[in-house]
Amino acid sequence: MSDIHPDVQAALDAARDLRHRIADLREKINTIRARRPSPSGAAVPEVDAMGRLTDLYLAPGTTERFGNNELIAEIMAAIRDSTADAGRQYQVLMNTEPWPEPAAQANGGAA
Template sequence: MRNRIADMRERADAIVARRPSPSGLVIPEVDAMGRMRDLYLAPGTCARFDNRELADEIVIAIAESARDARRQYEIAMNNPDNLPRPLAEIMREWQAGPASDRQPPNFGKAGE
């Protein structure tokens, strides 16, 4: 179970979204939790916009990047390939195996 949780955390930590502002001059980097990790401003961006316009560009780009990161997170966490196999399926396979080789299935317990 700890391994699965660690794998899920690693997948979540790897998610990063970089969506540009409407002008394309501002690009934030946002993680899956919606935290801004970095912000790129193209050369001349501050001179091109007044304070309010620049703030709008930054906020819009951050919001779009956060939406994209959330979408990536939902896709990564709900991917059927990442879900554990149902216990009933594991038991059916175990019971269908030869009786001489039957050992209880290992469900990831430490020390087994």
């Protein structure tokens, strides 16, 4: 027979389950990618859920077609759009994920 009190065991089990759910959520977050093209379609960045640029595609001839400032504007516009899209994907994930009730509410307000 176990020497652990049932309430302690329940808390340990809940903590283990929460750790697993957090790990699963991290995996889902790590798969978020957004690729929104620039206004001309010449640049397509890839941004992750944390807003980090992970890749950048430039169509052939893009660097010859645009001047420096125009190219910067194209790339930055696409990065801004991609970052916003990745942020939306993150918010959808966080808002649809079922979260457990806090212990105080689950026990009818008793702490």
